[in-house]
Amino acid sequence: MNGYLRGIIRQKIVDAQAAPLPEFTFRDTRVPVVKGKAIAVIGMRRSGKTTLLKQIISERLKQGVPREGVLYFSFEDERLAGMKSSDLDIVIEEFYRLHPQLRVHQRVVLFFDEIQVVPDWELFIRRLLDTENAEIFISGSSARLLSREVATSMRGRALEAVVYPFSFREYLRHEKVEPSKPAEEWTTSDRSTIESELRNYLAFGGFPEATGIKGRDRQELLRAYIDVVLLRDVVERYAVTNPAALRWMVRQLLGNAAGSFSINRFHADLKSQGFSVAKDTLHTYLGYLEDSFLLQTLFLATDSERRRMVNPRKIYPVDTGFIPLFDRSGKENTGHALETAVFLELSRRGYAIGYVHTASGHEVDFLARDLTKGDELIQVCTDLTQSTTREREVRALLDAAPEFRNARLRLITLEPPPGVEFPPEIAITLASEWLLLD
Template sequence: MQSQFRPIIRQKILDAQAAPLPSLTRRDVWLPAVAGKALAVIGMRRAGKTSFLWQLLAERHALGVPREGLLYFSFEDERLAGLQAADLDVLVDEYFRLHPQWRDQRRCTFFLDEIQVVSGWEVFARRLLDSENIELFLSGSSAKLLSREVATSMRGRAMEAVVTPFSFREALRHAGQEPDKPAPNLGKAGQSQLEHLLLAYLRDGGFPEAQGVAMDARSRRELLRGYVDVVLLRDVIERHNLSQPQVLRWLVQQLLGNTAGAFSINKFHADLRSRGVPVGKDSLHQMLAHLEDAFLLSSIALATDSVRRRQVNPRKVYPVDTGLMAVFDPSGKPNLGHALETVVLHELQRRGAAVGYVLTSSGYEVDFHAALPGGEQWLVQVCLDVSDAATLQREVRALQDARLDWPRARMMLVYLSAPPALAVPAPIELHRAIHWLLQPMDGTS
């Protein structure tokens, strides 16, 4: 097959396989184990998807797969501008010309990054799975195709692995401070240090590029603001050809400036109308969906079996990263209580839980009801400081009231600070945040 891109593709293959493996912070991303599927690595821009592809490549190499059996190829290269779906066969062609002993004889692995820039790539990827002995990983995010659409475009032939900003454990690992034993087994000094680091994590967030004490607060804030601007412009405004970008920005300010708060499209729409802004409710619903598709934020509904109750009650909205809170909070500072709540939600989602919030008939609210993949249910209340007796009593009462509707659920109170002697009625479980967040993914101590 003749192609003007053949020499470029061949050289990129040679360069990628000759390049030293980068030294990267290991990520704790859950990978589905389903044979015969491609794996689509998805997530918000700058969360570390490309780095994760290299991590997967390095892990296979460490297990004994030679470098020639592992190919990382990025399509984000100006020399490949104009590449068509028909040219993608050149990639396979050139790879097996370089390594003919691998064709059909051994299973090689392709890591195709930013493949969505090539129109028609989906047919090529499905054909690779059907006709070649290749394990396939895909990733990408752009205005042409959002990262989640990389998976859906494969029509059932791909599973998703979601890469988020660093978890608390990953942030500690990145800084070289991950504990080498369970957090409860650390001494008092070690636990105090962890609490200090958690406060910094709640404030600064987990985007890899924003880590490190060397970055001042203003630089970090501008970096994160830039991330949001790119998502809004490329992944929402350009991608969906929005005609009211200012309304989108007002919506984002409302959502990210009110983390963990109840949000109602109806109320926001009424507020805009009172200011003379002509926009339809359907447009606002679509904007919220676009923001979630771009992984900028997530919203959770009321935990109930009633579809009508879910629809009529407001949703609670959380940013993808706590570092974004100070960018949009009018005070310029994050609410640490809401930041801790956000981090707990992200940890539940990493564990594969379906999450909603609870509002009891008596008017009490519990932050999260989590239905875990194994069938276990958790009621999780998050509180920054339970030193005040009235605060503790309110949190306990909410859990007890919620359990009347969820009798099989474990009740957990996750807190940052507490008095030395803290007691709650059984079977409520007390969890210090630095311990709970560093538990293994199965939830065991």
């Protein structure tokens, strides 16, 4: 058996090193570079994790690492079923048997995709970090590799690179219309193209495989993504005993994107529908959905932990393309989609985010905090043409400003604002420009 497994592993290594790298759209995902740490590439299914690994391989080759010094090994292979942690050494042995000169003279780059199917894989990775001159990347589906598991299993020996569906810039790059100049140098034609593509992006989302697919086919593809996450990453993984309540929760959450969500109110709704499920179970289910990267929740920005926990959370799907699948209003979702896009972009940029509720009852969409860039209060609005809308958005920002004195004030809008004066302390920014900031 060992000889059979060794032969398969050797052949996979040879084939992977001989295979040309596929064409891909360059991703802007931040990949930490810290010596002595493995990098765990995580994110929702179909968001592009394997593509990011291939991108990193391409970058290392351009930096001068020889092709034989790069190992990409996927454990998602039925021939490797039943592989044990003790068998993982065979991968390294065969790699160095093929290229013995590398072990002493060359720092190598090792990519282990879906290594989580092998029990006790983390012991193997930690030992490689201690004994080999290697840069190590691991990746896997969210069913087997979660943030908290990386932290627990690797005991501080791994850092995360979180892969989202395409950002707006990546979407434009994929469509071959990424602007090469800053916004102030855009021509009228440039601006028209970018703003038209932004509306498409908000409506259809940024999953790489779904880009360019229209109508019913796209909707069915995105629904299939959600179904796989629910079945494999939640129901099967955690042995969920009330999948009907879980699906009801998903419909409620994704159908109310950028809205508030209260477990207490949802529990009462379920009870009225005849579901018997405990509140603690619903809290657990919500955590599962976040772990699977299907959605993220946003807490109230406050120093009081009690206020943070008792106030409703806001819900944002991982992609704006999910919003129309569950919306029941029959209206356009542009406002919710734009707010979701801004939230996801803030997350990509590494901000700590909360929402603000003032003592006067006004709400600001985001308080975004960064140690180097400072704090910013951000309000998102599709159209500022109506005076009542302008006054509401401006009033909320000005009302929150005294509580967060060091925060800059920004109003992000989809449409160019009318020729009226705004308070000078509020920066008015077009979404098409803000989403493309570096």
